Every structure is written in C-alpha cells, then in structure tokens.
Amino acid sequence: MTGGGQAWLIRNVRPLGGAATDLLLSDGIIADAGSGLTAAGARVIDAADLVALPGLVDLHTHLREPGREDAETVQTGTEAAALGGFTAVHAMANTDPVADTAGVVEQIWRLGAQAGLCDVRPVGAVTMGLDGSRLAELGAMADSAARVRVFSDDGRCVSDAVLMRRALEYVKAFDGVIAQHAQEPRLTDGAQVNEGEISGLLGMSGWPAVAEEAIIARDCLLAAHVGSALHVCHVSTAGSVEIIRWAKSKGWRVTAEVTPHHLLLTDELAVSYDPVYKVNPPLRTQADVEALRAGLADGTIDCVATDHAPHPVEDKETEWQAAAFGMTGLETALRVVHAATVETGLLDWTGVADRMSARPAAIGRLDGSRPLGGTTSPETGAVPVHGRPIEPGSPANLVLYDPATSSIVDPAEHASRSRNSPFNGMVLPGRVVATFLRGTPTVLDAKIALDGKLTR
C-alpha cells in the first residue's frame, strides 16, 4: 500500500500556512509542487484554505497492546493517531509483557505494519520488566528488525543513578537515547495532585515540583558526564524548563517534550474530583503552563508529545484515589497545540511543524540524518523517514488541517478504544481533514480511509 499506486493532486493547499500551491503525490513522495499542476490519472483534492503540515510524529504513545487490549490495540491506537494527523508514533514499553526483548518489540512493530495506518516505532524498556534493577536487552532491541533507538521505563522512573548511568553509556554504541519519566519515587509516594494550594484545599497528597526537577537535574549531569543523549518526558513545571535551558546552554545532549494537556490545563480542574483530570505528572499551575508554553516557543522544550494513555471506563470512572493516571490525546493534540500556541501568537505553523514533526522525528532517529542500518519496513524495505520539509523529493507524509473551524470535543466520536479525554466538552479550534502516509491517504474527510489493506 505504500510507494506506488494512486497519485494524488492536492490543489490550493497552504504549506505551513504560507501561499497556496498544488502538491502532487506520487510513488510515495512529493513529486512536484507549484501552481496549476496537472497529472493524468491522479485523484484531485480541493484543499483551498487548508494548511499542509508534515505528518506529525509522536514520541510518547501508549498503545497498550500486548496485554491491555481492553484499553487500546495497535489497530485502534493507530486509527486515533492517523485521525490526529500522525504518520509515526513511538509505542511505550509498559505493555504486558513489557517490551524489554527483541521478540516483543518486533511483535509490536509487526502489528503496526499490519495495521498500516502509521509507522509504529517501539520504545524499548530500560530495565527488565520495568523493575528498575537490571538493564534490559538494549543492544538486542537496537539490532532487531524494529531498530529501537528510544528506550524508556515510562510509567516509572529509572531512579537508581548507577543504572541510569549504565543505560546512558550503553546506548551510545548505537546512537540511542534514554527517555526518562522524571519522578523521584520517595518524594511522590501516594501523591495524587500537584503540591500547592489545590492539594491543600482538597486535602489530597501533594506531588511536589521538586520530585520532577531533582531527577531532571541529576540526569542532565549524568548525560553530560558520560556524553550521551537524554530525553526528558512530559516536562510539567517551570523549574524543569529552567534546568533544561541551563543544560542546553552547556551544549549537553538533552532534549525534552511537553504534553498538550500540560500546555492547556491546570490543577484547578481537580476541584471537580473528576478523575479524568488525574494524570502523571499532575496538572500544575497557570504559572507552570505559561513557562511550558514559553519554553516550547523558544525551543528549550523541543517538541510536543501526547503521552496518549487510554484507560477503560472501570479504571477511570471511580473515586479519585483509586483511578488510574492518564489521558487520551492523539486525536486532539494538534487542535490543543493550535489553541495553546498558535491562537496565543507563540508559534506559527512553521513552528508547529517543527515541534510536532521535524524535532520529534530527529529525536526518534527518523529524520533520515542517521541511517539506522537494516530494514524497518516489511513493505518497502526502507527505513521510514519523517519530519522532512514539504518539498519535491520528501516522503509524502502530510496532514491537511482546517484552521478556520472549531467544534466541541466528544470522545464518543474518537477511534481510540478509551474515552478518558480531559478535553471532553471543550470547544477546540481546527480539524484534521486528511492524513497521507507515503502518498497513501490514511484519513480523508476526517474519517479513516479504507483501502484494500485496512480492516477495522
């Protein structure tokens, strides 16, 4: 389904929100760009007033398969991804079994290829079984058909400094990166909401900013000490932004992500006691939201990552203390970023393309600048490339977005198997109209585009 086949002519689209032009997609690439293109046999899309962005890349998705197919499957999760404009997602390792061996990461990678909706890049666990005591088979996962380059115990923190140092040293051999869920466990024992005014008001156990910041500071120092690459997951506090800014000023190899929900929502929502707002790390204060937005705008925070964390109703619609941590996010991410950064004047569409496609692709080693060796696509035999500019010769990974519309979020309409969206009932701007993966539409008219290969 990738590569050859049907050509598409997209008329009057605005790449990165700029001047309208036509794009011809053929043989899996952007074959031509310019006004008044014609192509015999091509299907035509009238894209007047739509913005074209490079296909979005998510560094942080929980697809739940294997083991929690009641929450999400690779099929439903990648449908959600495609509907959100994503052409590649990194699938976190906290599945059952944990993705800590070559066998499990290859299984997840194959399920993604079978679904065919976006490239699924498995994240490997740092420690066996996420137990925090023994390193997983990092080299075997890197050498596997899945070519793993991002490793994380996400959901848990690699809190042992010696183990974190060894993991950082180990991945240098194959240009890997350790993505840390920064949470000092002893400082967050039993924590429920951000430590501050709201935790005091609600009488709930507080989650101090220092529990995140202390780990980030330690890990930046470790990464510098061993000369390796650290990626900080879901940065949530103003202090964390300051530490990362300092680490980058030293020239250290530190990158960071922020979630859409931390860019828009605050801990005041917990006053409702609705566990849909329970998330790890917790929603913070308005001052933190402002600092995260500013950090994303000035590039201190490299990218947006969804931390899409689907949970079935029985794990979320319960009392706060018993509810699971996590929020869905794939289908709303671009719209939330639109509201938080474009409508506020902090980023233009060029900036959004950078923070949601080019930079996460580079961090995930998918931008084509570092050949991974071997093959990672059973269909094309080629290493998938994402985050490239919208110009002739680039892979035809694209999202067409209508920025002028708005609508109320209704998770019942989402393809995700779970419904735990904190944006339920909110009016958000924009709409993903179409998504193309290597020239083949995965989404048309804001619906999954079924071709011969796709089954629901």
Ligand SMILES: [Zn+2]
């Ligand atoms: Zn996490």
Ligand SMILES: [Zn+2]
């Ligand atoms: Zn996560």
